[in-house]
Amino acid sequence: MALIVQKYGGSSVADPEKIQGVARRVVETAEQGHRVVVVVSAMGKTTDQLVGLAQAITPSPDARELDMLLATGEQVSSALLAMALQARGRAARSFTGHQVGILTDAAHTRARIQRIETEKIARALEAGEIAVVAGFQGVTAEDDITTLGRGGSDLTAVALAGALGAEVCEIYTDVDGVYTADPGIVPEARKLGRISYEEMMEMASLGAKVLQARSVEFAKKHGVPVHVRSSFKPDPGTLVTREDPGMEDAVVTAVTHDRSEAKVSILRVPDRPGIAAQIFGTVAEQGIVVDMIVQNISRDGYTDISFTLPRGDRARAVGVLEEVARRIEAAGVTYEDRIAKVSMVGVGMRSHSGVAARMFATLAKEGINILMISTSEIKISCVIEDKYTELAVRALHEAFGLGKERGGGE
Amino acid sequence: MALIVQKYGGSSVADPEKIQGVARRVVETAEQGHRVVVVVSAMGKTTDQLVGLAQAITPSPDARELDMLLATGEQVSSALLAMALQARGRAARSFTGHQVGILTDAAHTRARIQRIETEKIARALEAGEIAVVAGFQGVTAEDDITTLGRGGSDLTAVALAGALGAEVCEIYTDVDGVYTADPGIVPEARKLGRISYEEMMEMASLGAKVLQARSVEFAKKHGVPVHVRSSFKPDPGTLVTREDPGMEDAVVTAVTHDRSEAKVSILRVPDRPGIAAQIFGTVAEQGIVVDMIVQNISRDGYTDISFTLPRGDRARAVGVLEEVARRIEAAGVTYEDRIAKVSMVGVGMRSHSGVAARMFATLAKEGINILMISTSEIKISCVIEDKYTELAVRALHEAFGLGKERGGGE
DSSP states (O other), X not given: OOEEEEEEOGGGGSSHHHHHXXXXXXXXXXXXXXXXXXXXXXXXXXXXXXXXXXXXXXXXXXXXXXXXXXXXXXXXXXXXXXXXXXXXXXXXXXXOHHHHTEEEOSOTTSOOEEEEOOXXXXXXXXXXXXXXXXXXXXXXXXXXXXEOOTXXXXXXXXHHHXXXXXXXXXXXXXXXXXXXXXXXXXXXXXXXXXXXXXXXXXXXXXTOTTSOHHHHHHHHHHTOOEEEEESSOOXXXXXXXXXXXXXXXXXXXXXXXXXXXXXXXXXXXXXXTTHHHHHHHHHHHTTOOOOOEEEOOOBTTEEEEEEEEEGGGHHHHHHHXXXXXXXXXXXXXXXXXXXXXXXXXXXXXXXXXXXXXXXXXXXXXXXXXXXXXXXXXXXXXXXXXXXXXXXXXXXXXXXXXXXXXXXXXX | OOEXXXXXXXXXXXXXHHHHHHHHHHHHHHHTTOEEEEEEOOSTTHHHHHHHHHHHHOSSOOHXXXXXXXXXXXXXXXXXXXXXXHHTTOOEEEEOHHHHTEEEOSOTTSOOEEEEOOHHHHHHHHTTOEEEEETTEEEOTTOOEEEOOTTHHHHHHHHHHHHHTOSEEEEEESSOSOBSSOTTTOTTOOBOSEEEHHHHHHHHXXXXXXXXXXXXXXXXXXXXXXXXXXXXOOSOOEEEEOOOGGGGGOSOOEEEEEOSEEEEXXXXXXXXXXXXXXXXXXXXXXXXXXXXXXXXXXXXXXXXXXXXXXXXXXXXXXXXXXXXXXXXXXXXXXXXXXXXXXXXXXXXXXXXXXXXXXXXXXXXXXXXXXXXXXXXXXXXXXXXXXXXXXXXXXXXXXXXXXXXXXXXXX
C-alpha cells in the first residue's frame, strides 16, 4: 500500500463538475489500495479575481493582507473536493496550510517552506481518510497566513510528498506530460517517458510551463519522484526523477522556447571592476529578476553588457539604467522587446561535444541571426528575433532527431 | 480613549466601493482617538454563492467542510478592509477566527463560543493598529474551523466587545435603528433611542430582523452596550442596554410582526401525562424548532394542541405528526400556512395591567380574529390571518400611541 500525493491545478478544479471528475480520479487511486493526499489549487480564475478585488481597493496592497485574501481560493477548492469525495462514500478531510502546519518564513507572497508538520495528515490517513490540502499556502511562527508564490501548489505537493515519504508526487495538469518541444509548434514533438530533475529544472527556467523550477529543485533535494500527467486522460505522463544510465544515451532531450522576455543592452560601458555590480545592483533594487547576462570582451577599455528580463519589467529597468549609464559614462541604453529565447536541454551534453556548433549551424542554415548566447552544463540558449521562433524550434527539433524514440526513453 | 468594537454586515461591504466607505467610517472613529476593532461579514451574497457551490457538489455537504468553505467569505472581506484602511494611512491587521483564538465547541454550522483569547488583538491595538476580525467563525480545540450560525458576525462582535471590555459594540446595518414598528407598514413608526436587552431579545424572536436574539443575550450577560445604527447615515441609532428607570414610563415599546411561520394543530388529543412530550419530542427529533405552543383546557378528557414553526418545516412536521396522531389516537392534524404573528413588547408590561385587554379590543374593533395567544412577562403575541397583518400592526401602533415620543426616549 503506497502513499501517493496528487496535485490538481486550477483548470482541473475550475467548476463543480470538474471537481467531481477529480474526486472520481482520487477515489480510483484509493480503491487501488493506496493512501492518498491531494493538494489543490484555487478554482480556475479565482486567484486573478481576488487580485482584482485587492486592486480595486488599492494599487499596492499590503503583502500580508494579500496572502490572507489569496489563501481563501485554495481553502474553497479543498473543502469542495473533500465534500465530493465524501459524496462518493470516502472519508475525507480538508486542511488549510495553517491546519497542516506548513511553516514558512514571513516573506509574504513568496514565502519559503521551513518545516512541515506531518502529524495531522498522518492521523487522517491512519483513520482511513483522504487528506485534501489547500495548496500554495503556509503559516508563519506568528500564525500569519503566507503564500508560496507562482507555482506554489506544486511546491506544497512536492514538499508534502517529501515530508511524508510518499512513493510518488503526481502533478495533474492540462498537458499530459513533458514534450521534446511545444506540440503546438512541432507536430512531431514526442512525450518524454522520463526526464532528470536537472533537465526539468532547466526546462522550467527556459519557458516550459509545466512545472516550476523551484518545485523540481525541492523534489531533487528530497528525492521525490514527480509524475507530470493529464487530469483528463488516464495515460501515464512524464516521470521526473534522478538521472539513470539509460538517459545518457540521448545528447539532447528537448528544445524549449520562451517569448516572455525582452533584451536590454548598456553600450560602451567603461570596463572597470564594480561596474557590473553597480548596474545589476540597481536592477535588483527594483525587484526585477534578470535572466541571461552576456558581457562581450572588452575593446579599448569599453564593453557592452546585455541581459534579458521579463518583458513587463523592461520599461522600469530602462528607466533606472539610463540614470546609471550617465553616472558610469556609458554610451547609452538600448532595448528590444520582440525577442525569443530558444534552448536545447540535455544531460548528455556533459559528455558530448558539438551540440553548440550543431545548434548554431542549424539556425544559420535557416538564416536566423543569433543575438545572445548563454550556456550551462546541460543547456544552450540563443536569443533570436521573435518572428523566427517557430522556424527555429522546428529546425532544431528536426536537426537533433528529437521526434525519434531515444534509447533510454519510454 | 475608548475601545470601540464596530461590526459591518454583508450589505455594508458588498463591493470595493462600499468597503472604502466602511474604511472611511472606521478611520473617523480612530481619528477621534478611539482604539477600534472591526468585525466584518462576508461581502453581499458571498455566503449564498458558497452554499450554492457546495450544493452543486452534494445535496448534503458535511458540516465540517461547509464551515471550512463558508469561513472564507469573512476572511476575504477582512483582508480587503485591512487593505482599505492601510490605503488611508492607518496601520491595520486582519485576523481570522482561528488567528484571534475564538474557541468554540465542535457543533459545526452552529458552534457556540467557549472562550476568546484577547492577547493578539490587544497586541495589535497596543501597536496602534486597527484590528479587523473575520466575523461568523471560530476554531475548535482541534484547530477545525467552525461557524456560529445565523447572525454569527453580530455574535463575534458582541463577544469580542465583552472579552475586550469595550465601551460599546456598534452594529452597522442597512436600517438605522430599532423602530416602534416596521416603517414599511407604519409611516409614523418612530426610531427608539434606547431599548432594554430584554425587549430587544423578545423583538428579535418576534420577527424584528435587526439583531439576533443570541447576540443580545450574550450582550446582556456580559453587560455590553450595543448600538444599532446605519452604515450609510451618521445619525445615532438605537442603544440596546440595561433597563433604566426612564424606560419604565412606557408601557409598550414596539409592535412587531412575523410572517415566516405556519401553524399546526393536533386535534382531540387524549389528555394524558406524557402526550405533549411525545408530540414535541417527535418534532424535535426532526431538528425543527417550535415557537409558540398553546394547549387549551381539556374537555371530556381531550384537548387540542397548536404550535407555530418556520413555514419551511411545516410539511415535514405534519408528516411525522400524522403518524404520532394515529399512535396516540388523536383525531387528526390540521395546519395553516397563511398566518402572521403580531406582538406587543415592553418592559412596562411588568407593572401595568390592561395591555392584553387593549390589544385584543383593538384587533376585535378591526374585525380581526385571534387564532392563538401567547404571553411572556414583557410581550403578548397574537397569531392572526396573514392578510390582516398590516391592518393589525397599524391599528396597534396607533392604539398604544407609539408614534409619540415616550418619557424615557431619545
